[in-house]
Amino acid sequence: MEGEARARPGATGRPDRLVGRENGRAPAWQVFMELDDLLTGIAGRADARLAFQNAYPVR
Numbered sequence: 001m002e003g004e005a006r007a008r009p010g011a012t013g014r015p016d017r018l019v020g021r022e023n024g025r026a027p028a029w030q031v032f033m034e035l036d037d038l039l040t041g042i043a044g045r046a047d048a049r050l051a052f053q054n055a056y057p058v059r
Helices: 015-021 030-045 046-054
Strands: none
Touching: 030 046
């Protein structure tokens, strides 16, 4: 179908295997620790992003 999103071949499965494949087969625990650090950083800035977005209310 036109405009239909398609998954990248081989891009399904456990996240640790997917990320490990991209960075040279890191152990699962290391992949999840790195993911936790990234997500913690994103979540830590949530209040600032929400405050900025609230400055532009939807009408």
